[in-house]
Amino acid sequence: MLPKKVKKRASLLTIFLLLSVIGVFLILNALNKNILYFNSPTDIKISQDINYNKKMRVGGMVKKNTLNINDQEIRFIITDFKNEVEVSFKGTIPNLFAEGKGVVAEGKLQDKKFFIAERILAKHDENYMPPELKNIMKENAE
Amino acid sequence: MINDLILMDGYGIFVWSSFIFTFLVCGIFYYKTRKTLKKYEKEFAKEINELSVEQKKIVLENSKIASKILSSYNKTI
Amino acid sequence: MLNYFYNSNIFTWIEKLTNFINSIFFALLIAGLSFALVFSPPDYLQGDSVRIMYVHVPAAWISLASFSCIALLSIFNFIFKIKHLTLITKSIAPIGLMFTCIAIVTGSIWGRPTWGTFWAWDARISSMLILALFYLAFIFIHKLVSDEDRANKISSIVAAFGLINIPIIKYSVEWWSTLHQPASIKITGSSSIHSSMLMPLLLMFFVLIMYCALIFLMKYKTEIIRIKKKNLKRL
Incomplete structure (x- = not known):
C-alpha cells in the first residue's frame, strides 16, 4: 500500500487539478464568443445584438461564380452553405484567395447581408497534395 | 535549377528564412548547452584537484560518476 | 526501476547514446533537408510555401x-x-x-x-x-x-x-x-496529407527528435555534475 503522505499529496493534487479544469472550462465558456476568430453568415443572421460600428470578421467559403473584380472594388459572396453575406473590398488580396476556397473578411457590417471589408485573409484547409494528383482528381470528377 | 531552388516561385524568402531561423536557433542552442556543460566539467575537475590526496581518493573510489566526469574532462583537453 | 535512470553507469550510457546519435545525425539531417527542400513536391494550392510545414x-x-x-x-x-x-x-x-x-x-x-x-x-x-x-x-x-x-x-x-x-x-x-486550419494528421483515421509530403515530414520530425535527444543528454549531464559538485562541498 502507498504511504499516507503520498495518498494525501495525490488527493490534494487531484482536487487542485479538478478545480482548475472546471475553472478553465467556465472561463472558456464565458469567453466563448470572443474566442471565435470569425462569425459565419448564419451567426450573423441569428444574432440579435450586432454593433454596426464595431469591426468584426466574417468567415466562410467564397461562393463559386460570384467573384467580381473591377477597377474600383472586389465583390464576392461569403457562404457557409446555409446563409450568405455579400462582401465589398478595396485593396490587395492574398495569393490563396480564390473561388470555392476559405476566406476571412475583416471590416464592418452594413446590414445583415452586406459587409464592407478592410482586410481579406485566406483560410486554407488541411489537405496537402502534389499538383499532379489534384489534376488527376479533377479529371476523375469531370 | 539553382535559381528555382532559391526563388521557389517567389516563396523562397519565406521558406528559406524559416529554415535558416530554425537551424540557426538550434545551432546556437547546441553551442550554448555544450559550453555550459564544459564549464561545469571544468569547475568540477578543478574542485576535485583542489582536494587533498586522501579525500580525492575517497571521492573517486566511492563515486563512479565523479571519476567519469574527470576522465571525460581530461579527454577533451 | 528508477535507479536505472540514475545509477553509476549513467555516464557510460549517456556517452554511448551521444556517440551513436552523433554518428547518424548528419546523414539524417542532409537526407531530411534535401527531401524537405528539393525532392518533395509543391502543394497544389500553396506551391512551395508548403515546405515551411517541414x-x-x-x-x-x-x-x-x-x-x-x-x-x-x-x-x-x-x-x-x-x-x-x-x-x-x-x-x-x-x-x-x-x-x-x-x-x-x-x-x-x-x-x-x-x-x-x-x-x-x-x-x-x-x-x-x-x-x-x-x-x-x-x-x-x-x-x-x-x-x-x-x-x-x-x-x-x-x-x-x-x-x-x-x-x-x-x-x-x-x-x-x-484562421489556423484543422489538423492534417489524425491519431485515428486517415490523414489528409499525401504520402510524398508525409514522408519528409516524418523524416524531419525524426531529425529534430534526435537533436532534442542530444541536447537533453548534455543538459542532463550538466545537472548531474551540478548535484555532484554540491555533494563534494559537503565532504
Whole structure:
C-alpha cells in the first residue's frame, strides 16, 4: 500500500487539478464568443445584438461564380452553405484567395447581408497534395 | 535549377528564412548547452584537484560518476 | 526501476547514446533537408510555401510533447517525491521553450504568404503563446526560487496546471472557428496529407527528435555534475 503522505499529496493534487479544469472550462465558456476568430453568415443572421460600428470578421467559403473584380472594388459572396453575406473590398488580396476556397473578411457590417471589408485573409484547409494528383482528381470528377 | 531552388516561385524568402531561423536557433542552442556543460566539467575537475590526496581518493573510489566526469574532462583537453 | 535512470553507469550510457546519435545525425539531417527542400513536391494550392510545414509542424509537435512530458513527470514527482525526476524536467524545459518559439515564428512566416497576415489572435495561436508563457514560468521558478524543494513544488503545480492547456491547443481548431486550419494528421483515421509530403515530414520530425535527444543528454549531464559538485562541498 502507498504511504499516507503520498495518498494525501495525490488527493490534494487531484482536487487542485479538478478545480482548475472546471475553472478553465467556465472561463472558456464565458469567453466563448470572443474566442471565435470569425462569425459565419448564419451567426450573423441569428444574432440579435450586432454593433454596426464595431469591426468584426466574417468567415466562410467564397461562393463559386460570384467573384467580381473591377477597377474600383472586389465583390464576392461569403457562404457557409446555409446563409450568405455579400462582401465589398478595396485593396490587395492574398495569393490563396480564390473561388470555392476559405476566406476571412475583416471590416464592418452594413446590414445583415452586406459587409464592407478592410482586410481579406485566406483560410486554407488541411489537405496537402502534389499538383499532379489534384489534376488527376479533377479529371476523375469531370 | 539553382535559381528555382532559391526563388521557389517567389516563396523562397519565406521558406528559406524559416529554415535558416530554425537551424540557426538550434545551432546556437547546441553551442550554448555544450559550453555550459564544459564549464561545469571544468569547475568540477578543478574542485576535485583542489582536494587533498586522501579525500580525492575517497571521492573517486566511492563515486563512479565523479571519476567519469574527470576522465571525460581530461579527454577533451 | 528508477535507479536505472540514475545509477553509476549513467555516464557510460549517456556517452554511448551521444556517440551513436552523433554518428547518424548528419546523414539524417542532409537526407531530411534535401527531401524537405528539393525532392518533395509543391502543394497544389500553396506551391512551395508548403515546405515551411517541414519545420513548423515537427517543432509544434515537440513543444506539445515535451510539455506533456514535463507535466506528467512533475505530477509524479509531486506525489512520490522522486528527486531525480526534477533533473529530467529541468533538462527538457528549455528545449520545449525553444521549439515553441520556433513553431510560433515559422508559423508566422508561413502565415504571411498563405493567409495574408503574420499574426492573428485566433485560438490556436493564442494558446501556443500561453504554452510559451508556461514554459517561461517553469524555467524562471527554478532560476528565481533559491530553495530547491520549494522551487520543485511550485514548478510542479505550474506544470500540472499548464497540462490543461495541451488539449486546448490540440482541439482549438475544432472547438472554435480559427484562421489556423484543422489538423492534417489524425491519431485515428486517415490523414489528409499525401504520402510524398508525409514522408519528409516524418523524416524531419525524426531529425529534430534526435537533436532534442542530444541536447537533453548534455543538459542532463550538466545537472548531474551540478548535484555532484554540491555533494563534494559537503565532504
